[in-house]
Amino acid sequence: MKKLLLSTAVLALTAACQPAEAPSETAQTETQATAMTGSPEIGSWGFDLEGMDTDVVAGNDFYRYANGTWLDTTQIPSDRSNYGMFTVLAIEAEEQVQDIILELAAQDAANGTIEQKVGDLYGSWMDTSTIDQLGLAPAQPYLDEIAAAETHDDINALFATIHHQSPYGVGIIPDPADTTRYTVFVGQAGLGLPDRDFYLEEDNQSYRDAYLAFIEQIFDLAGMEDGASKAQAIFDLEMRIAETHWSQEDSRDIQKIYNPMPMDQLAALAPQLNFDAGMEQLGLDGVATYLVAQPSAIEAAGQIFEETPVDVWQDYMTFHYIRSNAGALPEAFDAANFAMFGTTLNGIEEQRPRDRRGVNLVGGQLGEAVGQVYVERHFPPESKTAMEELVANLVTAFEGRLEALEWMDDATRANALQKLSTFEPRIGYPDEWQDYSALEVRSDDLFGNLTRLAEFQWAEQLADLEGPVDRDAWPYPPQTVNASYNPLMNQITFPAGILQAPFFDPHADAAINYGAIGAVIGHEIGHGFDDQGRRFDYDGSIRDWWTEETNERFESRADRLGAQYSGYSPVEGRFVNGEFTMGENIGDLGGLQMAFTAYQHHLDSCCDGQAPVIDGFTGEQRFFLAWAQVWRRLYRRDNLINRLATDPHSPSQYRTNGVVRNLDAWYEAFGVTEDNDLYLPPEERVSIW
CATH class of the missing domain: 3.40.390.10 (Collagenase (Catalytic Domain))
Structure with a gap:
């Protein structure tokens, strides 16, 4: 289940006459x-x-x-x-955070301490020999539950988890009608390419061709048969979903995306998706109203869901589960994922060194743990x-x-x-600062660490839903x-x-x-x-x-x-x-x-x-x-x-x-x-x- 958040307008950070000669730095008054x-x-x-x-x-x-x-x-x-300039500062901060992580990792920390968790998360990321040796084994339980699905109801039950891709996403946000309490946000989702334009715009055919080949490659790497036909069916499904998605400009228009609905109205909007059972399974039942961002896309998702065979949804979820966890799988999966999303879509020539990617992983997932030290040293x-x-x-x-x-x-x-x-x-x-005491991190289990991190973060959101809005939380x-x-x-x-x-x-x-x-x-x-x-x-x-x-x-x-x-x-x-x-x-x-x-x-x-x-x-x-x-x-x-x-x-x-x-x-x-x-x-x- 993809977590969605309402757009908060985040900044992605921007002679008289010109001097007659190139100015000198020594002429300061x-x-x-x-x-x-x-x-x-x-x-x-x-x-x-x-x-x-x-x-x-x-x-x-x-x-x-x-x-x-x-x-x-x-x-x-x-x-x-x-x-x-943003990159320059990001690299500088990354180097400073890496020093902090390596220092914490070098300590002989007791189990359960933040030092142990930082060190073991980084260590598990860097332990590529164990990752390669394990292969797809860590992912197999989740792939098996996809394979075991027999009906559309079974697929719906998988949609209503935090682990699997679905044609809708949910998140927990302050209620725009009363910002002292939280509500549940429901929005369009389900695509593998960055936006509907990549599916619909004629100029983007080369990206579509590369994505289709990438889907097939993932099945081939996983040793699954008939990758080409599976890839085409998945791509065709995503094309149908893309055709129903709202544009970026409509999706940022608060007057259009603010559509509060009680559960009975949400359930009636797309009855095929079993929202009443799904929200209960996610722990999101009992909410007065659900904020539905793109109602027509959600309605269409229900129709597409019903008209698409179970086996296609199984292949779709299998592909996306492997793709979204590629960094925690053997190098061949990681390299294929980078070739698609790094090189093809962004023109990047080579992947960043694994240690720097590990720094970003720890700095993001345990960000406030290393952030405390960063502030003490650099602010x-x-x-x-x-x-x-x-x-x-x-x-x-x-x-x-x-x-x-x-x-x-x-x-x-x-x-x-x-x-x-x-x-x-x-x-x-x-x-x-954030409390990580409920999080378990193991030195030899990267895949499990990332899974537990997702579950830890979702549990924190569910806890938020029960109480007043926390105005002290940082993004x-x-x-x-x-x-x-x-x-x-x-x-x-x-x-x-x-x-x-x-x-x-x-x-x-x-x-x-x-x-x-x-x-x-x-x-x-x-x-x-x-x-x-x-x-x-x-x-x-x-x-x-x-x-x-x-x-x-x-x-x-x-x-x-x-x-x-x-x-x-x-x-x-x-x-x-x-x-x-x-x-x-x-x-x-x-x-x-x-x-x-x-x-x-x-x-x-x-x-x-x-x-x-x-x-x-x-x-x-x-x-x-x-x-x-x-x-x-x-x-x-x-x-x-x-x-x-x-x-x-x-x-x-x-x-x-x-x-x-x-x-x-x-x-x-x-x-x-x-x-x-x-x-x-x-x-x-x-x-x-």
């Missing part, structure tokens, strides 16, 4: 040098000047102006699908204090912008200000390089992993921090007011607090922004989906606007409104350069195609160029005129927040 303490991680004030291409005019391609030399001289590592208290101040400054800046917003009426403004006042920032790490461990907004909790979260240069550096020029992490903070705040986040109230409940007139004004601005992004094509013949990426684009645009206002307030409070010129750059120019720097990224073509279909974030060049061309302050900072390629007439520039 005495005033600014005095203002900073310590040495920045990057350059002399927080920006990599050598990565620029000043032969490019800022107003023609600001992304290349700020990053062109880096883009031209950097190569994507052979084990990566893309490479950028100083002063960084948390500085971030708290930055968040407060961004909130104040946005409050001022809301109060002066000309297109918003007073009634809507009052609700917006109330929502902003209740934002809850979480910085660095959780106040309470990921502190070493994660990411940030997020949760509309159901009205919380913004910034883990320690992202609070490093180039995003945040306490020793860098203030313009850098405001243009980088300040804009990321603004981005996450902005998610509370993007096209979907604005549907939630100050306490995370779904409520329409917009007047009709102000709603129309918002939608007009959002539609204009979406049209801009829908015209961007990073791969020939393929375009950004402006509707699917709308929330992230609004977050980027509003976040940079908020951060620029906060930076101006900072200058007013410290420097009489004036920033010194450093290396020929004004404070305003440095601010926008900081934003461009954090979005340095190279993509492999297949990965970019994959992202266009599945990632709600626009490609990095548009997270830079697509944003700045809408901001008057950027035009003023770099002397951009109608002769420049990125120029938009003032009436075509979009300003929302």
Whole structure:
């Protein structure tokens, strides 16, 4: 059973005239040098000047102006699908976490301690000789229960477990009608390729061909007969499911996916799927209403289920069970899985070393266990204090912008200000760490360890369902390089992993921090007011607090922004989906606007409104350069195609160029005129927040 979560708008983290000559890093002013303490991680004030291409005019391609030399001289590592500033920090955090894991693993820890569990989980992953020797034996009990199914009811019983693939998924989330309690989320599922577009779009035939061959390969590796015909039947089944799936843009529209139903209505929607018995088997019975995301897809899944023979469902579940556990099976399965999902779908040339993959496994599955040590070693208290101040400054800046917003009426403004006042920032790490005492980990049983981890995590979710919503829970461990907004909790979260240069550096020029992490903070705040986040109230409940007139004004601005992004094509013949990426684009645009206002307030409070010129750059120019720097990224073509279909974030060049061309302050900072390629007439520039 695939666990599904309601989208929480997670961030996947983005001259006057240009200097006449390539600027020198030694020209820092005495005033600014005095203002900073310590040495920045990057350059002399927080920006990599050598990565620029000043032969490019800022107003023609600001992304290349700020990053062109880096883009031209950097190569994507052979084990990566893309490479950028997020990757740099992720690798650094990975190395730090690996040191922690190896230290814990080296201890002669007593059984049941967290040190023993960390060490044995990592050790079982690295014990490839035992994995190869065991073959499919660890998976056999689960394959046998699939083989033993004789009826559709038997298949339904397997769907209602956490171990097997099914055409629907469930998860436990705060109830949007009352965010003090949990409810059950039910949504479309069942595909092996990343999205329905991979099945339906003509341009994706090569991916479909490779996937069909991969299915057959899995059966061949497992020593199961008639792999080719089984593969075709499975692919045909998934094609039918894909034809009923909702699009990505519809699946992120809270007004469309918010469909609460009591059990009798859910059961009647797809009676073939036996939801009443299945939910009871999963421990999810007795819930007042179930939140059904894509009702027509669930209804169609019931019809497809009934019309598909039991033996096809058996083959389907067998394939997916082996595929989803490939990393814990002999090397041939692992290699085949990587060839499909790493190389074919993302263009990665070679798989990452197994030890690094093991670090990511432990860092994800026991993330808060190693995260405690990570925070102690790599996240100083002063960084948390500085971030708290930055968040407060961004909130104040946005409050001022809301109060002066000309297109918003007073009634809507009052609700917006109330929502902003209740934002809850979480910085660095959780106040309470996860308890792993109920988890059993063995040194010689990787497959069993992963199975028990899944069961442990599901048991924790079931326990959540019985009580009030835990507002202290974090979506990921502190070493994660990411940030997020949760509309159901009205919380913004910034883990320690992202609070490093180039995003945040306490020793860098203030313009850098405001243009980088300040804009990321603004981005996450902005998610509370993007096209979907604005549907939630100050306490995370779904409520329409917009007047009709102000709603129309918002939608007009959002539609204009979406049209801009829908015209961007990073791969020939393929375009950004402006509707699917709308929330992230609004977050980027509003976040940079908020951060620029906060930076101006900072200058007013410290420097009489004036920033010194450093290396020929004004404070305003440095601010926008900081934003461009954090979005340095190279993509492999297949990965970019994959992202266009599945990632709600626009490609990095548009997270830079697509944003700045809408901001008057950027035009003023770099002397951009109608002769420049990125120029938009003032009436075509979009300003929302």
